[in-house]
Amino acid sequence: MGTINVSKKFTAKEKAYIPALLVGLKITMKRFIKGFFFRQHDTIMYPEKKRDYSDRFRGMHFISVDKNKTENCTACYLCETICPAECIHIVADEREDENNPYGVKKEKKPVSFDIDALRCCFCGFCEEACPKDAIKLSTNYELAVDSRDQAIYDLDHLKRDMNGRSEKK
Amino acid sequence: MMDNALIFDLTMMMAKILVILACTLGVVPVLVWFERRGAAWMQRRVGPNRVGPFGLLQPLADVIKFMFKETFIPKNANRFYYLMAPIIALIAPLCALAVIPFGSKVIVNGQEVLLQIAQMDTGVIFILAFAGLEVYPVILAGWASRNKYSVLGALRGSSQIVSYEISMGLALLSMLIVYGSFNPHEMVAWQNGTLFGWLPSWGVFVNPFGALVFWIATFAETNRLPFDLPEGESEIVAGYHLEYGGMKFAAFFMAEYVAMIMASGLLVTLYFGGYNMFPGMEVLVNAIGAHFSFGEVGLQNTKAFFEFVSFFTKVAVFMFIMIWVRWTIPRFRFDQLMDLGWKILFPLSLINLVVVTLGVYYFNS
Numbered sequence: 124m125g126t127i128n129v130s131k132k133f134t135a136k137e138k139a140y141i142p143a144l145l146v147g148l149k150i151t152m153k154r155f156i157k158g159f160f161f162r163q164h165d166t167i168m169y170p171e172k173k174r175d176y177s178d179r180f181r182g183m184h185f186i187s188v189d190k191n192k193t194e195n196c197t198a199c200y201l202c203e204t205i206c207p208a209e210c211i212h213i214v215a216d217e218r219e220d221e222n223n224p225y226g227v228k229k230e231k232k233p234v235s236f237d238i239d240a241l242r243c244c245f246c247g248f249c250e251e252a253c254p255k256d257a258i259k260l261s262t263n264y265e266l267a268v269d270s271r272d273q274a275i276y277d278l279d280h281l282k283r284d285m286n287g288r289s290e291k292k
Numbered sequence: 293m294m295d296n297a298l299i300f301d302l303t304m305m306m307a308k309i310l311v312i313l314a315c316t317l318g319v320v321p322v323l324v325w326f327e328r329r330g331a332a333w334m335q336r337r338v339g340p341n342r343v344g345p346f347g348l349l350q351p352l353a354d355v356i357k358f359m360f361k362e363t364f365i366p367k368n369a370n371r372f373y374y375l376m377a378p379i380i381a382l383i384a385p386l387c388a389l390a391v392i393p394f395g396s397k398v399i400v401n402g403q404e405v406l407l408q409i410a411q412m413d414t415g416v417i418f419i420l421a422f423a424g425l426e427v428y429p430v431i432l433a434g435w436a437s438r439n440k441y442s443v444l445g446a447l448r449g450s451s452q453i454v455s456y457e458i459s460m461g462l463a464l465l466s467m468l469i470v471y472g473s474f475n476p477h478e479m480v481a482w483q484n485g486t487l488f489g490w491l492p493s494w495g496v497f498v499n500p501f502g503a504l505v506f507w508i509a510t511f512a513e514t515n516r517l518p519f520d521l522p523e524g525e526s527e528i529v530a531g532y533h534l535e536y537g538g539m540k541f542a543a544f545f546m547a548e549y550v551a552m553i554m555a556s557g558l559l560v561t562l563y564f565g566g567y568n569m570f571p572g573m574e575v576l577v578n579a580i581g582a583h584f585s586f587g588e589v590g591l592q593n594t595k596a597f598f599e600f601v602s603f604f605t606k607v608a609v610f611m612f613i614m615i616w617v618r619w620t621i622p623r624f625r626f627d628q629l630m631d632l633g634w635k636i637l638f639p640l641s642l643i644n645l646v647v648v649t650l651g652v653y654y655f656n657s
Contacts, residue, residue: 144621151334151620158333166338 178288181245181260186281194282196257198233198291202249210242211249234280240266262288299465299470304405312409315604320549321351327615334619354542361538364439369535373436375522378536378543379641381429384553385547387476388422391415393476394559395567395599399589407567407596408477416464419558423513426551427453429544430515430522430532437535445531449522455633456519460509463502464643466648467562479564492571493561503563505637510555514548517618521626554626556610560603564610567603569595642644 136142157163167174176182186194198215220233249258258281268274283290325340325348332339341347372618395407412418427450430450434446471479485493496503523531535577560566569577576596614638624632 146617151616154334154336155330155616158336159330163336164332164338167334168338216471 127283149161160228163193176264180264181247182251182263183240183266183277184258184262185261185283185285186236186257186278187259187285188282192282193229194233194236194253194257194278195229196233197229197255198231198235198236199254201252201254202258205248205252207248208242208244209237212237212239220287233278236281238270238276238281240274240276241271252268258289259285261285261290263290286290294583300401300403303637304400308405308409310396310406313386314615316386316389316550316553317546319553320546321355322348322356323549323552323611324351324545325456326612328609330615331619334616338400339519343600353558358539358542363540364537366535366638367441368438370436370438373432374535375540377429377433377436378540378547380405380425380432381547382543382550384422384425384429385551388548389557391418391476391562392554393480393567394557394603395596396477401478404588406477407600411477412475416468416474416479416562419476419554420464423554423558424453426513426547429547433536433544434522434532437532439535441528441530442532442534444528444533445522445524448524448528449515449532450628452515452519452521452629453632455630456509456637458642459505459633459637460513462524462638462645464508464562466499466502466641466645467506469645469649469652471497471657474482476561480561480568483565492565493570494565494568499563499644499648501640503559504591505644506563506643507559508632510559511614512629514551514555514614516548516552518621518624519629520623521629525637526624552611552614553607554597556607556614558601558609561605564606565602567599567653569598569602573598573602582586 136205141161170270173248188194200213200215203209203211203213213236214234216234231236245260250260253259266274293377317646327351329339329341329347331337339347340350342354343349366375390409393406394406397404397406399405430449430453431446434442434444467479468474471482473479473482477485483492483494487493487497491497511517515522523533525531528534533541534616536544539632577591577595579595580586584590586594
């Protein structure tokens with residue numbers, strides 16, 4: 124056995140270095156001309172232009188609402204139970220009859236529904252567990268906040284206007 | 293009461309110093325901007341484009357950031373040498389610029405003024421002395437900041453300069469034999485003319501190998517890639533200027549660009565015709581002189597202006613090549629660097645020196 128030497132001998136052209144150098148210089152010059160004169164860049168000018176993500180992208184959560192702006196959530200705790208990161212905190216209460224003027228009667232409602240976005244791992248299990256399609260994941264990925272407190276989202280924020288999976292403009 | 297000749301000399305000297313300082317220090321921010329944007333273009337990126345039009349004010353924003361940074365001196369550093377290093381780094385290349393001629397002469401008030409700050413017969417020696425001084429800030433900074441990475445950077449810097457200055461000196465020596473003078477003005481005057489009737493008689497055409505060796509050595513001299521081992525970010529963090537922040541770092545940063553300008557200026561003076569105009573510019577000067585019906589004075593001043601433009605353009609081209617090379621070639625390994633310096637450039641420049649000497653002897657006898 125022993126060591127197998129796989130290194131190859133350099134040819135005279137490779138040893139001279141200058142030809143290889145010129146090839147490299149040619150490539151960078153090509154790129155320079157393309158960038159300088161023809162403005163060809165791979166950069167996305169981020170805040171002005173945003174990358175298109177798939178609709179299946181799992182971003183920040185939202186809670187779907189009916190026509191009356193009443194949340195579809197019935198505070199069944201399935202999402203809180205399945206959540207591996209334990210970032211969902213629900214307090215349930217009885218729903219008044221006048222808040223249910225039509226459709227299937229929802230007997231329970233969440234008084235508070237908090238999601239700690241710093242704990243969340245965006246696995247989407249809550250969305251799969253929900254029997255009412257109430258909690259969903261939007262495609263919003265811009266989740267920067269100034270302090271940790273701001274990253275805990277309450278029911279009012281989660282019920283924000285959504286257009287499909289993206290935020291309404 | 294000072295006599296008029298002294299006042300005249302003083303004014304002219306100040307004006308020349310002002311021009312050189314303004315050109316050098318004014319070009320540095322543009323170079324920094326171009327370095328960053330050019331690098332971006334070569335790498336399919338956009339580069340800094342937010343501050344001002346095309347991001348041109350980015351260096352200004354950088355300077356403001358540098359100024360408001362904390363002044364920090366490491367506890368165990370040698371304060372005197374630590375603070376002296378960036379000053380020497382900036383002053384040495386600026387001093388060397390004093391001897392590089394940037395035009396033949398202008399005629400003001402009927403008196404001839406040579407476009408060169410310090411007229412010295414030993415100009416090239418002066419430049420070499422101050423260019424050699426560029427390694428001292430590296431060693432001082434590395435040693436005085438008492439950081440192991442810095443010391444490593446300083447060691448690399450000093451050994452690199454030692455191995456490249458020899459071949460640089462030999463390449464220079466071969467040119468001195470050709471020109472037969474130490475005076476940069478006379479060197480440039482020698483290069484005014486043509487070879488075989490069409491080729492400008494620049495040093496590079498007389499002594500191409502010397503030019504190549506000298507050119508490579510300038511890269512090593514200014515610590516630019518592929519010879520930036522004293523800094524070597526990926527190996528020794530930032531090398532000799534690791535412990536410097538704020539304006540002290542900015543001084544090192546500026547010094548690098550001033551050294552680039554100085555090295556390019558020296559290369560242009562020695563090998564690329566100095567301030568000699570590009571072929572065809574003579575016709576342009578004469579046409580302008582004829583159009584405005586200039587006398588001899590006006591014609592000479594127009595010529596000096598175009599000579600300055602030519603010199604500036606040539607230097608700019610070499611600056612561009614330096615930046616271009618930087619973003620093309622990766623850093624050499626240290627042993628490769630030493631191999632190149634001692635086993636290739638040194639013998640090459642030595643043989644070249646012998647050949648050039650024999651050639652000059654043959655043509656002169």
